[in-house]
Amino acid sequence: MTGKTIAVNKKAYHDYFVEETFEAGIMLVGSEVKSVRMGGVNLKDSFVYIRGTSVRLLNTHISPYEKGGYFNPDPRRERVLLLNKQEIDKLRGKVDRKGYTIVPLRLYFKDALVKLEIGLCKGKELHDKRQTLKERDIKRDVERQLKF
DSSP states (O other): OOSOEEEEOHHHHHHEEEEEEEEEEEOOOHHHHHHHHTTOEEOTTOEEEEETTEEEEESOEEOOOTTOGGGOOOTTOOEEEEOOHHHHHHHHHHHTSTTEEEEEEEEEEETTEEEEEEEEEEEOOHHHHHHHHHHHHHHHHHHHHHHO
16 A cells, blocks of 8 residues: 555445455556546446456546547546456456456555556445444444543
């Protein structure tokens, strides 16, 4: 968790159990990087899939750069993620199992590079989501009691 956080996918933590995280580079066009620096990113409905030997990010909305002119790419275009072969093979092996998926968790800067934290996740059932909310409420109540 280094660098300046640009966007966080809060819905992923609500809908999935995050079992393992990976740091991936992301291939962006120049105007997209400028838009990311301005904070024009939405990871809410994004997902990651493996096609052949590459990992792809789909449905991430990066707002068009205002001063980019007609060179701005499609805001929801498919973007390639940069991982090494061992990480891709590990992800492919886990995703082939039932119930596992790859979800983007956080977009951030590491030095001058844009990085994406992806998580190997397993979906939560409805009762799991309720249990998580209940635990959070109990923790909040305990913290309130300790304040006084």
